[in-house]
Amino acid sequence: METRAVELLRRLVSIPSLSGREQEASRFLAEWLERQGARAFVDEAGSAVGQFGSGPREILLLGHIDTFPGHIPVRIEGNILHGRGSVDAKGPLCAFAAAAGEVEIPDRWKITVVGAVEEECATSKGARHIVAQRKKAGATPFCCLIGEPSHWDRLTLGYKGRLLAEINLCAPLAHSGGPEMLPAEKGVELWRLISDGCRARNEQNGASSPFECLSPSLRSIRSRDDDCYGHVTLSLGFRLPAWESPEELRSDLADWLRDWKPVFPADRMEAESRTEGSPEPKLEIFLSGDEVCWKGNKSNPLVQSFLAAIRQSGGQPRFVLKTGTSDLNVLGPAFPQMPIAAYGPGDSSLDHTPDECLDLSEYQRSIEILKEVLKKLMLSSAV
Amino acid sequence: MSPGEQNPAVERKKVSILGGSGYVGGEVLRLLLFHPRVEVAQVTSASQVGHYVHASHPNLRSITSLQYCHPAELNPCDILFLCQSHGEAAKKIGEYADKAGSIIDCSADFRLRRPEEYRTWYEWDHPSPSWLDRFVYGLPERHRAELRQSRYASGVGCNATATLLAIAPLADAGLLERVVADVKAGSSEAGARPTEGSHHPERSHCVRSFMPTGHRHQAEVIQELGGGFDLSFSVTSVELVRGVLATAHCFLKEPIAERDLWKLYRQAYGQEPFVRLVKQKTGIFRYPEPKLLAGSNFCDIGFEVDPQSKRVVALAAIDNLMKGAAGSAVQCMNVMNGWDEKDGLTFPGLHPI
Amino acid sequence: MAMDPECPECAAAVPLSPETLVGEIVTCPDCGMELEVTQVNPAVLQAAPEEEEDWGE
Numbered sequence: 114m115e116t117r118a119v120e121l122l123r124r125l126v127s128i129p130s131l132s133g134r135e136q137e138a139s140r141f142l143a144e145w146l147e148r149q150g151a152r153a154f155v156d157e158a159g160s161a162v163g164q165f166g167s168g169p170r171e172i173l174l175l176g177h178i179d180t181f182p183g184h185i186p187v188r189i190e191g192n193i194l195h196g197r198g199s200v201d202a203k204g205p206l207c208a209f210a211a212a213a214g215e216v217e218i219p220d221r222w223k224i225t226v227v228g229a230v231e232e233e234c235a236t237s238k239g240a241r242h243i244v245a246q247r248k249k250a251g252a253t254p255f256c257c258l259i260g261e262p263s264h265w266d267r268l269t270l271g272y273k274g275r276l277l278a279e280i281n282l283c284a285p286l287a288h289s290g291g292p293e294m295l296p297a298e299k300g301v302e303l304w305r306l307i308s309d310g311c312r313a314r315n316e317q318n319g320a321s322s323p324f325e326c327l328s329p330s331l332r333s334i335r336s337r338d339d340d341c342y343g344h345v346t347l348s349l350g351f352r353l354p355a356w357e358s359p360e361e362l363r364s365d366l367a368d369w370l371r372d373w374k375p376v377f378p379a380d381r382m383e384a385e386s387r388t389e390g391s392p393e394p395k396l397e398i399f400l401s402g403d404e405v406c407w408k409g410n411k412s413n414p415l416v417q418s419f420l421a422a423i424r425q426s427g428g429q430p431r432f433v434l435k436t437g438t439s440d441l442n443v444l445g446p447a448f449p450q451m452p453i454a455a456y457g458p459g460d461s462s463l464d465h466t467p468d469e470c471l472d473l474s475e476y477q478r479s480i481e482i483l484k485e486v487l488k489k490l491m492l493s494s495a496v
Numbered sequence: 497m498s499p500g501e502q503n504p505a506v507e508r509k510k511v512s513i514l515g516g517s518g519y520v521g522g523e524v525l526r527l528l529l530f531h532p533r534v535e536v537a538q539v540t541s542a543s544q545v546g547h548y549v550h551a552s553h554p555n556l557r558s559i560t561s562l563q564y565c566h567p568a569e570l571n572p573c574d575i576l577f578l579c580q581s582h583g584e585a586a587k588k589i590g591e592y593a594d595k596a597g598s599i600i601d602c603s604a605d606f607r608l609r610r611p612e613e614y615r616t617w618y619e620w621d622h623p624s625p626s627w628l629d630r631f632v633y634g635l636p637e638r639h640r641a642e643l644r645q646s647r648y649a650s651g652v653g654c655n656a657t658a659t660l661l662a663i664a665p666l667a668d669a670g671l672l673e674r675v676v677a678d679v680k681a682g683s684s685e686a687g688a689r690p691t692e693g694s695h696h697p698e699r700s701h702c703v704r705s706f707m708p709t710g711h712r713h714q715a716e717v718i719q720e721l722g723g724g725f726d727l728s729f730s731v732t733s734v735e736l737v738r739g740v741l742a743t744a745h746c747f748l749k750e751p752i753a754e755r756d757l758w759k760l761y762r763q764a765y766g767q768e769p770f771v772r773l774v775k776q777k778t779g780i781f782r783y784p785e786p787k788l789l790a791g792s793n794f795c796d797i798g799f800e801v802d803p804q805s806k807r808v809v810a811l812a813a814i815d816n817l818m819k820g821a822a823g824s825a826v827q828c829m830n831v832m833n834g835w836d837e838k839d840g841l842t843f844p845g846l847h848p849i
Numbered sequence: 850m851a852m853d854p855e856c857p858e859c860a861a862a863v864p865l866s867p868e869t870l871v872g873e874i875v876t877c878p879d880c881g882m883e884l885e886v887t888q889v890n891p892a893v894l895q896a897a898p899e900e901e902e903d904w905g906e
Binding site for chain 3: 201202261262267269270272322323324411412416417418419420421422424429430431432433434435436437438439461462464489
Binding site for chain 2: 883
């Protein structure tokens, strides 16, 4: 017989919820949370919110309800649930909801479960709205857990930062037999300058592991010609370590490409309003998606509760640092003193793949761990 | 005015310094001027009579208005520090002993126990061999009990001090078969008198192997730790003014686990006020670092086990003018007078530096 | 704690307050190793889990 928690997961995974189109899923989750006894609603950003208890100390459990695109038929085979979002991140989100609904909440505490919108499309609209509300009320949560897959016996302490770059190069065409670089070749040269620049910064900073490196990736490169000009567009993503903030990378890009005289439009409208038609190559770099690298510390009741709960359950707890970016990068810097980590059942290497699926016994196990963690936290005497 | 001059009501012992114009003399003076139990009476220098002491030791400007007097004008005092060049103290020790309740010598003249050792290592016939066994080797970490009973303490070699403190726990436990020690030393070891080699353009940025074999400090290490192992000892000058780092490759009779090494060193030094064990898993300064000790009396000791062999690398860092000379001398004075061993020696070093 | 527990790396006595909970992370004062309190009364320390690195989110 299907447990309540598995039913929640199966039904939520069955509701498509691409970034920006999460309404149905948020409504469903809010109604489910209400039936478990929470004060539940869909907030102004569109996120599902359920509050258990009404004390001043808040445990914030924030998962994301939107998913990466791609349909996978939802089904349970053996003990495995298949479906887009089963791991990233409805599994973790449902584990939060199920656990919060099953623990007794002492007077001083409340547990807020959030199914946040737009994490996958990099605006993190849901998480930012949650932050803004708390800042306005002057209320810092006691601790925050982000719903992302870590495996039931691991706790994610940190995520790298991010910067996205769209580079538009417009250069006069040249004869392919002549000495002048063709526009497409210039595009490749730009990428080389940028990746060399990142490599040099890594050496300067003694970066020795993926989490410590400034890592550029070339997501796409497209070119087209009109009568006289070649237009090349490079789409880049940067994963940022703790020593390089988005501002510092912006400054580095300006430095590495200074001979090309780049222009950094503030937004797309400004970029599109520029006129074409000059013989000089024009380089525009449009930057977005700024997130700083964030790593939570280990000396706090949240980490302590997890280590104790995992060991109590017969596991060997482990810590992990992820090279991706998540809503932890929004909540962490917003409340720097607040204990924060990410947790959830599932293997994150399945994120965004056609094989995304979640082992339901791992899902159940993570719910038990979460319940134990919540109980320990609410017994905490820390101020 | 120094604190000593400011508080005449507190009962303070009278202390004088013979040979106050050199580096060690200046360092002893700096420490004594801020020592709660003593008052500096006289500082002598045959070459600087009448000059203010702060002319040779500019860090003491406005701290003291003492002027040098001639050694012949030395008056009786409670405690006398001998900070002259090697050979001077030995010549006149009888005369000095008549003038002082207790003597702390900072030279090499009374470090070794037997005159034969001086012939071998210093190529020198000791003029007062009968005094040799009246002096206790001036390292409280090794001779605290004897110092308490003694009126006379010898100097210590700075390179010897770092080396022997690094390896003593292993030597005392009978674990050593052979030790190869290289000591990196700063330029102030050579003293205040300039030489051709110490001329800045010649000395600057050197990594000079200036004594690959036959360094005299080896004699003290062997004397203090017994001859149960082979000792090979070299000194290399590096770009430092103050500071000594001893790196001793210790080849053991049997392998030892890191936990047991910790236990050994902790047992040997856990209660020592001026020895710290430095072997950290993280951070910038994971092992002993001389530059952090400039002006402080600490000896920092670290170690590392080579898991592939029976080798332990033992490390020790000191300020050659402090733990390697003046600091140990003042520490001896504290022990000999039954005072708190840390009196006047509390400066912790600087960071950054 | 009645008696301070030993660091598993260097055997130093690691002082813990009486309120220390199972699962807390502490640092050895002598060798700087990060340690996890896996038991209390009597207190037991073991090396804290290392930080692995993972691709993805």
